Amino acid sequence: MTGKTGNAVTEGALVLADGSVFEGELIGAHVPVSTGEVVFNTVLSGYQEVISDPSYAGQIITFTYPHIGNYGINATDFESVGTFCRGVIVRDLARRHSNFRAQSDLGSMLFQQGVPGIAGIDTRRLTRLIRDHGAVPGAFGSASESELLAAAQAEPGTDGVDLVKTVTTPVGYTVQATDPASRRTIVAIDFGMKRNIANNLARFGRVEVVPATTSAGDILAMDPSGVFLSNGPGDPAMSPYAVDTIQGLLGELPIFGICLGHQLLSRAIGADTVKLPFGHHGGNHPVKNLLDQRIEITSQNHNFAVDASTLPSNAEMTHINLNDDVCEGIRVESERAFSVQHHPEANPGPHDANYLFDQFADLMDASASTGKAGA
Known part of the structure; x- marks a missing residue:
């Protein structure tokens, strides 16, 4: 797994407002704390289109499919002028991409678009939690667990907000x-x-x-x-x-x-x-x-x-x-x-x-x- 500086791995954690903690490795744009409403998406492909969909404003996207990024990204498949989601959560970010249409890799796209992400997360456990208890505010990054918990509990979610x-x-x-x-x-x-x-x-x-x-x-x-x-x-x-x-x-x-x-x-x-x-x-x-x-x-x-x-x-x-x-x-x-x-x-x-x-x-x-x- 690579961080924003190449081969260096930066450890991080995802903490939900209910106190649930998930350990992982930071990808994309590294920031100490990223917050949003955590939801899950069940698509098997189309991760670039999902991440660039403006409908995800205010939300952190969890991909239930375990292996994300294997076919890379390209300029054609963006669904908007940029990205509006608060972050991306994956189980396994592909180390190498392979597709005749690929122009770059997902990790680089996240970094260039300023989208923070976290990989190595037990997305099955996270998805079950969301399914059983509903979409929940969360925070992830390199900050301490206590800081992330406070940020998650302060996150308003998407209720009552004009996005x-x-x-x-x-x-x-x-x-x-x-x-x-x-x-x-x-x-x-x-x-x-x-x-x-x-x-x-x-x-x-x-x-x-x-x-x-x-x-x-x-x-x-x-x-x-x-x-x-x-x-x-x-x-x-x-x-x-x-x-x-x-x-x-x-x-x-x-x-x-x-x-x-x-x-x-x-x-x-x-x-x-x-x-x-x-x-x-x-x-x-x-x-x-x-x-x-x-x-x-x-x-x-x-x-x-x-x-x-x-x-x-x-x-x-x-x-x-x-x-x-x-x-x-x-x-x-x-x-x-x-x-x-x-x-x-x-x-x-x-x-x-x-x-x-x-x-x-x-x-x-x-x-x-x-x-x-x-x-």
Whole structure:
């Protein structure tokens, strides 16, 4: 195991707020203390995409798969302009990487991105603890165990914190349509949007990405064919400005939301959101499409969820998680709006739900044909 200075090993520890201690070796950017809400992710590959997903702001990612970093990293697979997670926990960081696409190794990427990490951790024990007791604040680094415990207990976690404003784009930008002949314009509200979502939307038109605080009036002035509500981190109750915007857009044009966008759309129609014990983080969650009874394996990353019992009468639940019956999708036909909790763009993960982007395109076309939205 190598530390930031080459072959030197720097010992460290992970301490949770409940006092649990895990010994390991520091990797990535070395700092005395790193704190965050500790969660686990079950993907077998795609560690670069996970680490660069803005939805992990405020969190320390534990990879349950024991061997991480074996195929290296490359410039193409980043899902954002940088990294927003608080740290990375692995059982075994690969000493050598091998892949024709690799440009560097994971340890170097963590160091260059300023992301601290710790390896050699008993991730099975840690995952069981989180599964049994819920996501928990933690701290790791080279500081003493007493200092790490104090830092972990002082960490607020993601409840009651607006993390969206820490990850949204500061200024709008354009992603050109894959087909130059496309006449559609899609406004994507960036609550922490992954790059591959924009790439999927670009298959159907020009994508205008706007900051999370953009008003409904400013969006409608762009005369879009539809509006996309992106994924993002944290507690949806802490982004009331986003809910106000969505309420101003409902009924005006087609709306499609993913992950945090799904939660914000639900809050905009009057439903409540709740925090799950340890969230859904991984690429293997079974979801049932209640409209056609198909089972889809999905990619997921969220700690909060929609309380299905609070959905208004004009909203219909369309998808359900087969592991714990969590609401995975809704639609409000009267408002031409729908959303899902999982990630149909994957990266990483299966592509079973990618058809949802096509459904959004069909909804935009249907609205255009009736003169209810831009063409």
